[in-house]
Amino acid sequence: MKKIIYALILALVVVSGLVFANCEIKNETTKKLLSADEKKTELKKWEATPDGIKVKKWKMSPKGKKVLIDAAKISKHITAFTDLEAVITCLSLPPGSLLGYGVMARINGEDYILTFEPEESQLKQLNSLKVNDKIILKSQSVSYAPKYSYPIVSVDYVQRGSKVIYKRAPRKGGC
Structure with a gap:
């Protein structure tokens, strides 16, 4: 009797595994990568929407131009993943x-929003930051949004003095 129950459970596990794997394969095949021309077409469509028009107007405004210029000032460090000094x-x-x-910081005379994705163990060290603290940071991305008057730097690494106080944890389950 036990052998029959074990055989049925094993069969159930195998069948459910196959069904689950088949669902994942179907989901992956439905995702379609867009070609460069398709991306341009989709961008043009989005730019014609109210949100796209709003972003275009913001980019042309003095406030938007300043944010874009400030983001460009640190782009060399961002792409090279090199140290940036901030206060x-x-x-x-x-x-x-x-x-x-996040916090606000001045890098090369310009203000930036620094955002973090801290784990609980890192919060205490990040909360120890004070105004006028000098830090060294590294980041792989800088972004902007019409809602904010400053570029947004997603921080990957922070060092104060010679002590590392924050290092972004690798993302789980993917790239």
Whole structure:
């Protein structure tokens, strides 16, 4: 009797594994990569939407141009993943911000929003930052949004003095 039950359970596990694997394969094949021409077409469609028009107007405004210029100033360091010296100017983000945990910092004379994805163990060290602290940071991305008057730097690494106080954890389950 036990052998029959074990055989049925094993068969159930194998069949459910195959069904689950088949679902994943179907999901992967439905995702289609767009060619360069298709990407351009989709971008043109989006630019014609109210949100696209709003972003275009923002990019042409003095505020938008300043943010884009400031983002370009550090792009060399971002692409090379090299050290950037920063001074903490504010321990909170602008009012109404939806960026999660972050601070304001001055890099090369310009203000930036620094955002983090800290684990609980890193919060204590990040909370120890004070205004006018000098830090060294590394990042692989800088972005911007019409809602904010500053470029947004997603921080991967922070060092204060000779001590590392933050290092982004690798993403789980993917690239």
